[in-house]
Amino acid sequence: MNLPILYVHWHRKKQSLPHTTLVWELVDKPFGKSIIRLKWLWKNKKDEDQTVIRNKARLVAKGYAQKEGIDFEESFAPVARLEAVWIFIAYAAHKSFPNFQMDVKIAFLNGPIKEKVYVAQPDGFVDPDYPEKVYRLRKALYGLKQAPMAWYDELLTFLTSKGFTKGLQIHQSPSGIFINQAKYTLEILHKHGMDKGQSIGTPIATKPKLDADLSENPVDQTDYHSKTRSLMYLTSSRPDIVQAVCFYARYQSRPTEKHLKEVKRIFRYLRGIVNMGLWYPKGSSFELIAFSCADHAGCIDSRKSTSGGIQFLGDKLVSWMSKKQNCTAMSSAEAEYVALYSAIAISCNLIQHSRTKHIHTRYHFIREQVKNGIIELYFVKTEYQLMDMFTKALPEDRFKYLVRRIGMRCLTLAELDVLAKEAA
Numbered sequence: 263m264n265l266p267i268l269y270v271h272w273h274r275k276k277q278s279l280p281h282t283t284l285v286w287e288l289v290d291k292p293f294g295k296s297i298i299r300l301k302w303l304w305k306n307k308k309d310e311d312q313t314v315i316r317n318k319a320r321l322v323a324k325g326y327a328q329k330e331g332i333d334f335e336e337s338f339a340p341v342a343r344l345e346a347v348w349i350f351i352a353y354a355a356h357k358s359f360p361n362f363q364m365d366v367k368i369a370f371l372n373g374p375i376k377e378k379v380y381v382a383q384p385d386g387f388v389d390p391d392y393p394e395k396v397y398r399l400r401k402a403l404y405g406l407k408q409a410p411m412a413w414y415d416e417l418l419t420f421l422t423s424k425g426f427t428k429g430l431q432i433h434q435s436p437s438g439i440f441i442n443q444a445k446y447t448l449e450i451l452h453k454h455g456m457d458k459g460q461s462i463g464t465p466i467a468t469k470p471k472l473d474a475d476l477s478e479n480p481v482d483q484t485d486y487h488s489k490t491r492s493l494m495y496l497t498s499s500r501p502d503i504v505q506a507v508c509f510y511a512r513y514q515s516r517p518t519e520k521h522l523k524e525v526k527r528i529f530r531y532l533r534g535i536v537n538m539g540l541w542y543p544k545g546s547s548f549e550l551i552a553f554s555c556a557d558h559a560g561c562i563d564s565r566k567s568t569s570g571g572i573q574f575l576g577d578k579l580v581s582w583m584s585k586k587q588n589c590t591a592m593s594s595a596e597a598e599y600v601a602l603y604s605a606i607a608i609s610c611n612l613i614q615h616s617r618t619k620h621i622h623t624r625y626h627f628i629r630e631q632v633k634n635g636i637i638e639l640y641f642v643k644t645e646y647q648l649m650d651m652f653t654k655a656l657p658e659d660r661f662k663y664l665v666r667r668i669g670m671r672c673l674t675l676a677e678l679d680v681l682a683k684e685a686a
Contacts, residue, residue, distance in 0.1 A: 285371055286397035288389060292380060297396055299324050300384040300403075310445050310675075312452075321384055322405035328379075330407075344498050345573075345581040348540075351432065352578035355439045355542035361432060366417075373402045373412030433675075435682035440673055442539025443499050447532055450492040454529060461534025462527060463658040465506035478518035486517035489525050496532075499539055501582040502665045503528055505570070505652050508584045540579060541671040547576035553642065555649035570652030572668065579669045584652040 291297065300321055307316040354361050366372065379399045383389060402409035433440040451457040493507045506528050513521045552573045566586050573581040631637045650656060651664040673681070 285401045285403065286381070286399050288383075288392060288395050289380075289398045291394060291396045292378075295378070295380055296327065296329070298327055298379065298381045298406075300381055301405075302385060310448075312448070320404055323381055323403040325405040325407050325409075328407050348578075348580035349575060351439055351441065352542050352575045352580050353548070355544050355578060356546065356548045356576065358544045361434060361439070363432070369417075370402050370404050370406075370409045370413050373409065373414075373416045375399055375402050375406070375408055375412050377408065379406065433673075433678050435678060436544070437681055438541055438543040440539055440541050440671070440678060441499055442537060442673075443496055444537045444539070446496065447536045450496070451529060451533055451536075454489055454492065456526060456529035456533065459530065459533070462530045463534070464656070464661045465503045465528045465531040466509065466655045467524065467527070468655050468657055475518065475520075478520055481517050481519055481522045483514070483517060486522060486525065487514055489522075489529075490514060493525070493528055500532075501540075501572070501579065501668060502538065502651070502661075502670055503531070504582055505568075505584045505654075506531075508586075509568075512586070535672045537674050538665075538670055538672045541669055541673070542578045546578070549576055550574070551576075553647065553649045555647060555653055557653045568653050570649045572648060572652065574669075577669055582652065582668075 300323055303320045303322055305318045305320070306314045307318050309315050351361065353359075380396045381399060381403070382396055383393070389395065399406075402412040406412075433442075448457070490507065490511045493503060494511065497504045497507055506524075510521060510525050510528070550573065552571065554569070554571045556567045556569045568584060568586050570585075571581070571583045572579060632639060644650070648664055648667055651661060651668075656664070
C-alpha cells in the first residue's frame with residue numbers, strides 16, 4: 263500500500279470516530295477550568311499471520327494533566343483474578359459447557375463520565391467558525407484517568423441486567439479447551455527483535471549464577487523493563503516461563519549484560535514453541551489438588567528462599583506461583599513450611615522444638631486446617647514433585663516432562679481442527 267492510499271485510510275478513520283459516537287459537545291471555553299489536549303495514535307491491526315486487516319486511528323486524551331478531585335474522582339476499575347478465570351474455564355471443560363466470548367469496539371467511548379471535563383479541539387477537527395471553543399465530554403476518552411472506571415460501571419450495569427460474564431479468548435473442541443497466546447508471543451518476539459535465530463529447549467540455564475554484581479556493564483534499563491514486562495504478561499497463560507521471568511525480574515533496578523543475556527534466552531525458548539498453552543480435557547475429575555515446595559536460600563543476594571505453588575482441579579491447572587519469600591528462612595524446614603508443604607510432621611504434630619518455635623504464627627494456618635480435616639498433607643518424592651519447575655533450574659528432559667505433566671500442550675490451529683474432527 264503506497265503512502266497516498268494509506269493516508270486516505272487513516273483520514274477516513276479520523277472522520278468516522280467523532281461523528282459516530284456522541285462523546286462531546288462544543289461549548290465556550292470555561293473560565294478557570296483546565297483544558298486537556300488530545301493526540302492521534304495510529305496503528306495497523308494485524309491477524310495471526312501478521313497481515314494488516316485494519317487501520318486504526320485512536321484519539322486519546324493527555325490524562326496526565328488531570329488533577330484528582332477536580333477532573334476525576336475514581337480511577338480504579340476492578341479486574342478478575344486470573345485464578346477465577348481459569349477455574350471458570352476448567353469447570354466449563356469438566357461439564358462440557360460451551361463458552362461464548364464478546365468484544366466491544368471503542369469500549370471506553372461508551373462510558374458516561376460524571377465530572378465536567380473539557381478537551382481541546384483535535385487536530386483535523388477544529389471548527390473553522392468557532393476555533394476558540396472547546397469540547398465538553400459527555401463520555402470518556404482513552405487516556406482519561408476515570409475512563410476505566412466509567413467503562414466498568416457501564417459494562418457492569420449491562421452485564422448484571424443480562425446475566426453475562428466476561429470470557430477469555432479460547433479454542434474449543436469436543437474433547438477439551440485449549441488456551442494460549444500465540445499471537446501475542448509472535449508480537450513480542452518481533453517487537454524485541456527475537457523472531458529469528460536458533461531456539462533453545464529451556465527458559466533458564468541449569469545453573470544460573472546471577473546476582474546483583476555492580477561491576478558488570480549496565481544495559482539500557484528501559485529496554486530491560488520492556489522485555490520483562492512483555493514476558494510477565496505472557497505468564498498468565500504460560501506457567502512454563504514463570505520461574506525464569508520472576509527470577510530475572512529481580513534485577514530490574516540495575517540490569518547488566520549477563521542479566522539481559524538470560525532474559526533473551528527466554529525469548530529464544532518461546533521462539534521454538536510459540537503455540538504452547540494450557541489444555542483442559544473434558545470429562546475428567548474435578549478434585550482440588552495442590553503442590554508446594556521451596557528452595558532453601560536460593561537467592562545469592564539476600565539468601566531468601568523461593569516458594570512455588572500450583573493448584574489443579576482434577577488435571578486442569580488453574581493457579582501457579584513462583585515467588586521469593588518475604589522472610590529469610592533460618593533452616594530448610596522453615597523455608598518449606600512457609601511454602602506450605604514439606605514440614606508435614608510439624609503441621610500434624612503439636613510438639614514444638616528448637617527448629618520450629620521461631621516460625622511466625624501466621625504460617626501455622628495449615629496446621630489448623632489439617633486439625634479441622636479441611637485438607638490432607640502428603641509427602642511427595644522428588645520424581646513426582648511437579649513444583650520443581652517453579653523453584654529450580656532443570657535439565658531439558660526433566661523440564662519438558664514436567665511441562666507436559668502440568669497439562670501444557672503445543673497445538674497449532676491445524677492440529678486443533680484435526681482434534682475437533684476426530685472427537686466429533
